[in-house]
Amino acid sequence: RGVCIIDPHGDLIESILGLVPKERFEDVVVFDPSDLERPIGLNTLETDPNKPEQKTFVINEWLDIFDKLYNMSEVGGPMFENYLRNAMGLLMSDVEEIPTVIDIPRIFSNRDYLKKKLAKCPDPLIIEFWEKQALQVSKGQDLSLENVTPYITSKFTSFISNDYMRPIIAQKKSTINFRKIMDEQKILLVNLAKGKIGDLNSSLLGLMIVGKLLMAAFSRVELPEEERKDFYLYIDEFQNFTTPSITTILSEARKYRLDLIISHQFIAQLQDKIREAIFGNVGNMVVFRVGVKDAEFLVKQFEPVFNENDMINLDNFVAIAKLLVKNIPTRSFTMKTLPPPQGNSEIAKLLKEYSRLTYGTPRGLIEQEIREKYQKESEDLLEME
Structure with missing residues (x-):
């Protein structure tokens, strides 16, 4: 059995x-x-490209996970859900690169990385959210990307920076x-x-x-x-x-x-x-x-x-x-x-x-893969400029 x-x-x-x-x-x-x-590698953003419904399941599951861990009904709200849903949807829409959880905060903290992903996104609704809503809110306003960013990224920092968690979820x-x-x-x-x-x-x-x-x-x-x-x-x-x-x-x-x-x-x-x-x-x-x-x-x-x-x-x-x-x-x-x-x-x-x-995978190989990934993306962003 x-x-x-x-x-x-x-x-x-x-x-x-x-x-x-x-x-x-x-x-x-x-x-x-x-x-x-x-x-052992555990990538929850990894889905079957032939089963688009899995993306929706993954996003909903992560929203439920955050609600479970942080009681988002009290400390979150519809805007947190909207930002996170569209960030994950944007990452998973890139068929050329499998995203991981450590990429989610980068959508908020790295404007060039966000624009790179938007340029490859086939979903008009996700593009509209970022270009017509998130990036249009003036700095200083409560729902501006600058104000929302630390609030969202802080939810990921505790386990992305953890020596046990990072090599598991970054594969x-x-x-x-x-x-x-x-x-x-x-x-x-x-x-x-x-x-x-x-x-x-x-x-x-x-x-x-x-x-x-x-x-x-x-x-x-x-x-x-x-x-x-x-x-x-x-x-x-x-x-x-x-x-x-x-x-x-x-x-x-x-x-x-x-x-x-x-x-x-x-x-x-x-x-x-x-x-x-x-x-x-x-x-x-x-x-x-x-x-x-x-x-x-x-x-x-x-x-x-x-x-x-x-x-x-x-x-x-x-x-x-x-x-x-x-x-x-x-x-x-x-x-x-x-x-x-x-x-x-x-x-x-x-x-x-x-x-x-x-x-399992030797830790050194995992860390090397992470470094190479960031280096390649930095080079790609420089080429875009």
Whole structure:
């Protein structure tokens, strides 16, 4: 079976690596952003030129990511969205060059770079925004490009300048193919240990990877349904790594054959729209000991077999479960979890090394590529003058 596990702590990934059977060794892909020597490339602006709808998905996903990280309803606004939407659209309209996230701030801070991209843009609406709106607002006005620039670029600076993040998001080509991982039923293990890379970077990478997986799942619509192989996506601390687009998968999971297994600690952590999508579509539910408020919300899923007190007073390692078997809900029951099996630490080391050599790129080569890209663009801008 194909599977992806997103772990914000790292311990689960370490345990799983030591349990992988020999016949699946070559299927393992380990995404570990703390590996500074051989970073894996993750370019979220990379889309299929034959699927223009992917550009819209990417732009909407990034707007949702910023809303998730910075609560843009309070600190953003329609003009922020308008500027960012048109900046990303402008970059992705250039079919000759694959953009990366580090190019987005340059649209705002480098006027010559902006004009170069406009000269190659085939989209009249994007051109009109920049030439008739953004570049026409007088300096000093609130919505002038000069005033908006630091506000937008500052949202990117924290991870573009980060030693862990830059070599990952600055690579033109993603070094892992998410659609291929799904179709070939590989094992993708995502170690987002917050203690190593920080909370913000962990959340951002998790959101980017979930977005990539969703886009890959949506692209499977081109395959006959019987040819779509099940792919299982496990997300720990689910609430930190999802945007509203996850509701589509929750409601149409069977169509895309992306099976979600999600865990979180409190109902209140979920946005209303996402909470409704979960409880309106979930097939299997397992609940360990919860607090009073969560018990009040969850009890309706398990009545009349169990009540709120049962849920509040569960013993350690004991859970209440309700399953969907052949599309028929079972009677709720209690279950006790088994102790975790002991893995082989030597196998874990071997698999991590195999994965980084297969999918990672030496940091020196990445930095050289970035330097050459900037140098070439500087030369191109001089020629334009």
